[in-house]
Amino acid sequence: MAASEARALERLLAGSGFTEKPAGLALLSGPGAKLHVASALPSRAAAVAHLPTGIEPLDRLISGGLPRGRLTELVGRRSSGRFSVVLGALASATSAGEAAALVDRGSSLDPQAAIEAGVEIERLLWTRPRRVKEALAAAEMLLSTGFPLVAVDLGLPPLRGAAPEAAWVRLARAAEVEGAALLLATPYRVSGFAAGAVVRMDDARFAWLGGGAAPRLLAGVDARLTLDRELRGSARGGATLSLHVADAISRRRDRGQGTGDTKRNRSSSDPSDLAFHPPVSALA
Amino acid sequence: MSAPRVACVVVPLFPLAARLRSEPELAGEAVAVFEGNGNAARVVAATRPARRVGIRAGQTLPQARALLPDLLARGRDLESERAAQEALTEVADTFSPRVENAGEGVLYFDAEGIPMPAGPGDPEIRLGRAVIAAVEKAGLPARFGIAASKLAARVAAGLPDSPTAVAAGEEARFLAPLPLAKLAPEMELAETLERWGIRSIGELAKLPEGEVASRLGELGRELHATARGIDPRPLEPRLPSPSLSEGMELEWPLVTLEPFLFVGNAALERLVRRLESQALACRRLEIGLKLDPEGWDARAITLPAPTRDVKTLLTLTRLELEARPPGASVVGFTFTAQPDRPRQAQLSLFGPAALSPDRLATTIARLVALLGAANVGSPRAVDGHRPERFASADYSPPPPPRERRAPRTGRGLLAIRVLRPAVELEVITAESARLVSVKSTNGAEPEIAGNVRVAAGPWSLEDGWWSAAPASRDYWDVELAEGGLYRIYRDRTSDKWYADGMYD
Numbered sequence: 001m002a003a004s005e006a007r008a009l010e011r012l013l014a015g016s017g018f019t020e021k022p023a024g025l026a027l028l029s030g031p032g033a034k035l036h037v038a039s040a041l042p043s044r045a046a047a048v049a050h051l052p053t054g055i056e057p058l059d060r061l062i063s064g065g066l067p068r069g070r071l072t073e074l075v076g077r078r079s080s081g082r083f084s085v086v087l088g089a090l091a092s093a094t095s096a097g098e099a100a101a102l103v104d105r106g107s108s109l110d111p112q113a114a115i116e117a118g119v120e121i122e123r124l125l126w127t128r129p130r131r132v133k134e135a136l137a138a139a140e141m142l143l144s145t146g147f148p149l150v151a152v153d154l155g156l157p158p159l160r161g162a163a164p165e166a167a168w169v170r171l172a173r174a175a176e177v178e179g180a181a182l183l184l185a186t187p188y189r190v191s192g193f194a195a196g197a198v199v200r201m202d203d204a205r206f207a208w209l210g211g212g213a214a215p216r217l218l219a220g221v222d223a224r225l226t227l228d229r230e231l232r233g234s235a236r237g238g239a240t241l242s243l244h245v246a247d248a249i250s251r252r253r254d255r256g257q258g259t260g261d262t263k264r265n266r267s268s269s270d271p272s273d274l275a276f277h278p279p280v281s282a283l284a
Numbered sequence: 285m286s287a288p289r290v291a292c293v294v295v296p297l298f299p300l301a302a303r304l305r306s307e308p309e310l311a312g313e314a315v316a317v318f319e320g321n322g323n324a325a326r327v328v329a330a331t332r333p334a335r336r337v338g339i340r341a342g343q344t345l346p347q348a349r350a351l352l353p354d355l356l357a358r359g360r361d362l363e364s365e366r367a368a369q370e371a372l373t374e375v376a377d378t379f380s381p382r383v384e385n386a387g388e389g390v391l392y393f394d395a396e397g398i399p400m401p402a403g404p405g406d407p408e409i410r411l412g413r414a415v416i417a418a419v420e421k422a423g424l425p426a427r428f429g430i431a432a433s434k435l436a437a438r439v440a441a442g443l444p445d446s447p448t449a450v451a452a453g454e455e456a457r458f459l460a461p462l463p464l465a466k467l468a469p470e471m472e473l474a475e476t477l478e479r480w481g482i483r484s485i486g487e488l489a490k491l492p493e494g495e496v497a498s499r500l501g502e503l504g505r506e507l508h509a510t511a512r513g514i515d516p517r518p519l520e521p522r523l524p525s526p527s528l529s530e531g532m533e534l535e536w537p538l539v540t541l542e543p544f545l546f547v548g549n550a551a552l553e554r555l556v557r558r559l560e561s562q563a564l565a566c567r568r569l570e571i572g573l574k575l576d577p578e579g580w581d582a583r584a585i586t587l588p589a590p591t592r593d594v595k596t597l598l599t600l601t602r603l604e605l606e607a608r609p610p611g612a613s614v615v616g617f618t619f620t621a622q623p624d625r626p627r628q629a630q631l632s633l634f635g636p637a638a639l640s641p642d643r644l645a646t647t648i649a650r651l652v653a654l655l656g657a658a659n660v661g662s663p664r665a666v667d668g669h670r671p672e673r674f675a676s677a678d679y680s681p682p683p684p685p686r687e688r689r690a691p692r693t694g695r696g697l698l699a700i701r702v703l704r705p706a707v708e709l710e711v712i713t714a715e716s717a718r719l720v721s722v723k724s725t726n727g728a729e730p731e732i733a734g735n736v737r738v739a740a741g742p743w744s745l746e747d748g749w750w751s752a753a754p755a756s757r758d759y760w761d762v763e764l765a766e767g768g769l770y771r772i773y774r775d776r777t778s779d780k781w782y783a784d785g786m787y788d
C-alpha cells in the first residue's frame with residue numbers, strides 16, 4: 001500500500017514538472033510570462049537626457065551634462081568655482097535657445113559678468129530670495145512652470161532657514177515630473193538622498209601671474225571635481241576644472257604676441273575667441 | 285431692404301436669479317428675495333419650492349414666514365444684480381456687436397446678418413437655444429424671443445416655450461391672442477380698457493386708432509400702435525465697458541479674512557469666467573471694500589503679466605489684505621479687473637519648447653507675492669564701473685529658435701560672486717601698504733577672516749564724480765591663507781575697507 005502511494009506521488013510530481021525546474025523559473029520563462037528579472041527591466045537611468053554645461057571636465061564626469069529630470073547637487077566651499085559652473089550651465093542652456101531660471105539666494109549675480117560668460121540674459125529669470133525656504137518655494141514654482149533648467153545657488157554660509165530633507169525630495173520630484181535639469185549649488189551637502197548626482201568641488205588652487213618685483217595678477221583657479229554620488233554611466237574618479245580670469249587670458253595672448261603689456265585691463269574680451277581650457281597653472 | 289431682426293433675452297425673476305448666481309449653494313432651497321426693512325419688507329421673487337407653498341411677490345416677509353418658517357430670506361443685492369446684468373450683456377456681445385442693455389435682466393441685440401449656429405430646423409430657434417445655453421453657462425436662467433421690433437421680441441421672450449421666433453410682418457398676428465397685460469399698460473388705461481371689455485391685444489388693435497386717441501390720449505395712441513406690432517423705438521447699442529467687475533453685498537459684516545476669501549473666491553471665479561469668454565486676462569485687479577457702518581476701502585494690485593488664474597488672484601488678494609487690513613468689518617465688496625490680451629504662446633516643432641505664457645504669468649505673480657517685485661525679473665547690465673551695479677526688467681523671454689541650436693562651448697571664465705551689500709572689513713597693513721590680514725567687522729555677513737597669502741593691486745576706480753554719491757576706490761584681489769579669494773577695496777572718501785566680491 002505504501003509502495004503504491006509512493007509511485008503515485010512520483011507520477012504526480014513528474015507530471016506537474018515540479019521535479020524538473022523550480023516554479024519561479026517556470027513563471028519567468030514560460031509562455032505568457034508576466035514576471036521579469038529586475039536586471040532585464042528597462043533602466044530609467046539609460047533614458048536620461050542631459051543638458052550640457054559647456055564645461056567639458058564636468059560634462060565628461062557626469063556623462064554628458066546635467067541630467068534632465070534630476071537634481072544635481074554641486075558642493076563647493078568658498079572660491080571653489082561653484083558659481084562659475086552655475087553661470088556656465090546658464091550660458092549653455094540659454095545659448096541653445098532655452099529659458100532658464102536662477103534662484104540666487106545671496107543676490108550674487110553680476111549681469112555684466114553673466115553676459116561675458118555667454119548667458120543670454122533675456123532668457124534668464126532671476127529671483128533673489130533671502131531664505132532657503134523661499135528659495136525652495138521659488139524653485140518649485142519655476143520647475144512647475146516648465147523651465148528646462150533651474151539653477152539654485154544657496155550662496156554663502158550660514159544657510160538660514162534650512163529645509164527638511166523631505167523638501168528636497170519634493171523638489172527633485174518636481175524636476176522629474178517636468179523633465180527639467182535642477183542644479184543645486186551649495187556650500188555643503190543639503191539635499192540628502194534626493195540628489196541624483198553629487199559633484200564636489202574642492203582643493204582649489206589659485207594661480208597668479210607676476211611675482212617678485214613684477215606686479216601680481218590673478219590668472220585663475222584649478223579645482224578638483226569628484227563625484228560623491230554617481231549616475232549610471234558616469235565616469236569614475238575625478239577631473240580638474242580650470243577657470244580663467246578673462247583679462248588674464250587676453251594678457252597671456254598679448255604676452256605671446258610680444259606686446260609685453262602688463263597693465264590690467266578689466267574690460268571683457270571677445271566672447272567668440274576664448275574656448276580653450278589649459279590648466280591655469282600653465283599660465284603662471 | 286430686409287426687415288430688422290431684434291432678439292430679446294430675459295432672465296425671469298432677475299433679482300432672485302442674480303442672488304442665486306452669487307450664492308449657487310442656495311439652488312433647490314426655498315429662498316425669497318425681499319426689498320425693504322423690517323415688517324415692511326416685501327417679497328420680490330421666490331424660488332419654486334417657496335412658491336409651491338403659496339409665497340408670492342408682494343407679500344410681506346412676516347406673511348411669507350408664516351407660510352414657511354424655514355424660508356431663507358435674502359435682501360436684494362444690487363451689486364450682484366449689476367454683475368449679473370454685465371455678465372448677461374457680455375454673453376450677448378459674443379453673438380452680436382450691437383447690444384442694448386435694458387437693465388433688470390433684459391437686453392436686446394441686433395440679430396440681423398449675424399452668423400447662425402449650424403444644425404437642422406429654424407436658424408433663429410437654433411440661435412435662441414445657443415443664447416440660452418450660453419447665458420446658463422454664465423450662471424443665469426434665460427428666455428429668448430426674436431422679432432422685427434423690440435416690443436414683439438420682449439413679449440415673445442416672456443412666453444414659456446422659449447425660444448420663440450416671430451416671423452417678419454407677423455407681429456400683429458402674434459400679439460393678437462395674447463392678454464393685454466403682456467403690453468404692461470398704465471394702471472388707469474388698463475382699468476378703462478377692462479371696463480370696455482377689451483381683454484386681448486388683438487381686440488385693442490381692432491379699434492379705430494383715432495377713436496382710441498381721442499378717448500385715451502397720447503398714451504392710448506401709443507398702446508394702440510404697439511398692439512398692432514408697431515414699435516418705433518430703435519435699438520440703442522451700449523458701449524462695452526473697459527473693465528469687468530464682480531462683487532456682492534454680504535448678509536453679515538465680516539471681520540476675519542478666511543470667510544471673506546471664501547466668498548471672494550467665488551466672485552473671482554465668476555470674473556475669470558467672464559474674462560475667458562472674451563479671451564481676455566486680468567492685468568490689474570482693483571478691490572473695493574464696503575465698510576461697516578460706512579466708508580469704502582479701495583486698493584489695486586497690478587499683475588506682472590495678464591493672468592486668468594483664480595488661485596493667483598486670490599493669493600494676491602490675501603497678501604494685500606494681510607499686509608494692509610481694512611480696519612473695519614466688511615459688508616460688501618467689488619473686484620474689478622482691468623482686462624488685457626493674454627500673452628500668446630508660440631509653438632515650435634523642432635526648436636525648444638516655449639514656456640506657456642499663462643503659466644509663466646501665474647508663476648511670476650506668485651514669485652512677486654513671495655519675494656517682492658524688486659526680487660523677480662530678468663537681469664540687465666547697467667553702464668558704469670561699480671561692480672555692484674545691476675538692473676532688473678520684466679521677464680519676457682524672446683521666442684525660442686525654430687530649430688534647436690547646439691549649446692555654445694563654455695568659456696571657462698572664473699566668475700565673481702558679488703557681495704550685496706559690501707562687507708565692511710578691518711584690514712591690517714604693513715610697510716609700503718602691504719596687506720597682512722583682513723577680518724569682517726562684528727555682525728557682518730558673510731564672515732571673512734584670515735591672513736593674506738597673496739595680494740594683487742591696487743587698481744583705481746572712480747565713478748560718478750559728478751554725482752552726489754561718487755565712488756573713489758582702490759581695489760585689491762586677495763587670497764587668504766585660510767581659503768577664499770576676495771575682491772576688496774578701500775573707500776578713499778571714508779578710508780574704510782570693504783569686500784564687494786568673491787571669486788567663485
